[in-house]
Amino acid sequence: MIEFALSEILRLLGYRFFQYALLGGIVSALTCAWVGLFLVLRKEVMIGDGIAHTAFGGVAIGLFLGIDPVFAAFLISVLAVFGVSYMRKKGLASSDSAIAMMLALGFSTGLIVISLAGGFNVELFSYLFGSILTIDEQDLLVIAILGISTILFMGLFHKELLSITFDEEDARLAGLPIRPLSIAFNMLVATTIALSIKVIGIILVVALLVIPGLSALQLSLPFKKTVVATVGFAIVSMVTGILLSAILNVATSGVIIFTAAAFFLLTTLYKRLG
């Protein structure tokens, strides 16, 4: 059995589409987990889910107009981020209400566009649940550009984001540029979701944002090590999920999430027993 699995993995690694899938998956896992950890700590996970669902409208518009659906999803996600911020700032709605409204609006946009296009498009299904094995060179380029931007931003402003996450009032008193950093971070959430659409899909991206961070938090480590553990869990879940799904011939995104959840279970057990 192990021999068969190993030979199957080696055979698959020889294919370009599989190499693209692994590369795209690793970049997506790294960025989702890093950004997601901050969302978990800020207790703002729902904004990730809301933006992801809003992106559905963007994908539909992109397919309808014949422009890159990921790019269209990114633009709509950014609009949603600013919409939520505006409603919060002006006191029009609380954070969760604003997110719920944007989520519903984005999804409705998608439905209207689909009906205008004359029915459900099979291609749209792959954006909802991901289609990592169909990642081509162009997709990989988009994922790489968005991924490098995210990694650079997170690397440069890592300590400032930590300060704002821990105590925003104190960070403001220290003179940190709270507003620009918060806007940039929300745009980063939109970027991360857009680059992960092909990898994991709109519906399941929130799991990749949340589960690795939650697993790492069970280990009770200091912050730097928590980030390393979060990213580590995400990448290992991604690679294991892709390989397992190829061997077992089942939906890749589902297996990735199950692998991530298995790590959560293990770390929780470790915490309870330790």
Next chain:
Amino acid sequence: MEKESLVVLEIRDLSVSRSNSLVIEDAAFYIHRGDFVGIVGPNGGGKTTLLKSILGILPCKKGIIRIFGEDVKSFSHWERVAYISQEATDFDPSFPMSVRELVALGRLNKSNTGRRLKEEDWRAVDEALNFMGISDISHKRIGNLSGGQKQRAFMAKCLVRNPQIIILDEPVTGVDAETQEKFYKKLSNLNAERGVTILVVTHDLTAVFCRMSKVICVNRKVNVSDIAEDMDPDQVLRQAYGEHFHFVFHGHVCEGDFRV
């Protein structure tokens, strides 16, 4: 006339409202470099509001606040001021951060945004940990600290900035008397050895009258008194707590305990 060079904080004709009700009315006082000030008064009397106005967090209805001679609205040298809020130690205990990482956050400012902390920053972090006597727990997670350790960790975060003014809002709430006493002793040392100006909101009146140089009584009206040996604390405190309040003193004021 106040000597301008020594004044670090100037409040003139200050009124502050919250939810349409006046919380601070016509406050006026000066704080000088090296002052050790206790801010006392009943709950809801406006102590925190006064601090938040000084820090520019709450807008004032009228009046002037000057820090180091500069209007608080345009003041930008916040690295000279350190603040520990009432809620600072009420963080989520699962937050993944070590004491050393927490203290290092105190080194962040506008000018080093987007840059790595330098060797000298980490040296300052270790010095602050050392000064507060918590070097041995620097790698401990902040969620696992006791109440007293949390206070010292947050004080180290304040000190690492080398501030000229430290503002503390009820820093010893919920810790035992011995730890409180040690904490105030540390503040006294800091004030005496480094000349740091300290403003503390507290209900520990013993600490105020035994260790501090000024007391500000706040109950919408703000009264400031210098603490001298021949002063009558009872009379001073009634300005804030009202005539119906009776303070029970056990022996000499600094040996007794007359917490409200």
